[in-house]
Amino acid sequence: MKKVLDSLCDYRRFSWNLGLETWQNMHEARQLALTQHLKAELKKPRKKQKLTNAEREILANNPVPSWRRIRDELTENKQYWQTKLPAHVFNLAIQDLGNAWQNFFDKAQPGWGKPKFKSKKAPRQGFKMDQAKIKDGCLFLEKPRAVKETWNGFKLSSAPLSDDFGTISFYKEKNRYYASIPFKISDPEDKPKTGRYTGVDINVGHFNYRDGQCIVMPQSLAAVYCKIKHYQRQLSKKRVVNGKIKGMQSKRYMKARNKLQAAYARAKNIQNDLMQKFTTKLVSEYDSIVIEDLSVKGMLMSHVASKGMHRSMFGRFRQILTYKCEWYGKKLIVANKLYPSTQRCAACGLVKKGDEKITLRGNKKHGTKHNEFVCYNPNCRNYNKKVDRDENAMLNLIILVKHPELNKAL
Incomplete structure (x- = not known):
């Protein structure tokens, strides 16, 4: 069955590349068939004038490529070995x-790139199947009639959520095989109302909220990143053979690369587990949640703690919390980018400006650290007291629940 899965991954890549090549050839043939004169004639406004017979014949013989035309043409020219798949x-x-072509030409989705050919050296290979079946907790692939051998099923790690599911995506990554099964289930019910609210101050390595702190970079994750650093050094040494970069296909290089990929997968799983549990706890215990609108890409451009920001998964946290609030009927408030949550005193409302501001390196004027907030307003109850900056920022975010008019630059 491992050979079957590998052959189906190869067949998916072969079908995509062959279809893309046929699509491009069909488009080029249409463009070449139309001469420059005919192109100019077609672009002119034709209110009463119709297409000539020559133009109609050229357009009929060279139609616009579509997935149905590509499928029909390739189906007619199928080879014998394809009947066994x-x-x-x-x-x-x-x-x-x-x-993919439709998304590329869609102006409402400017981020979609032009379809490219698939490579067999890509770290992730896969295929899709809409005729697979689940029986007695096992997943069975669609077997062609031309295949006489017996295809065994795959035992699922957990019981199916429903008998109704869509197209299954199979993929191979880091020498492991996965099946993504989209079950069609009812919408989740709203969580019970608690009448509580909180703000979440996002920091490198930890998130502060009303009832405590969530460590997003635990000690177990630090050990995994030490392994990643070690394997990366090994990999860079094995790339060079006799002073030249020729070692990418050696067995030792592939073995070190597999270890590195496994370490990255473990780090990703640990953080995803933490994010899922923390966001579920937030939507279960609070009705309103306030978070900051951070420019993650801009923050990563800074050389100060950029690696820590990337590993803390700021964007992933917001993404998960957004859809869970929609699922369970909770309110998510996003603070304005210019809202000074870290520069405002939660007790008196004084906003630090100029050389009074707190940066990642602290405050040079008063000699305070980056995690210390000191209010210099004589009328404030926290006057000249060192307060944790993250706790102060979290309290400033909570204020926006009852005072949304403050959600702007102060």
């Missing part, structure tokens, strides 16, 4: 290619 893998690959 599921036809739906081929069809879904061509459909996805058509969707």
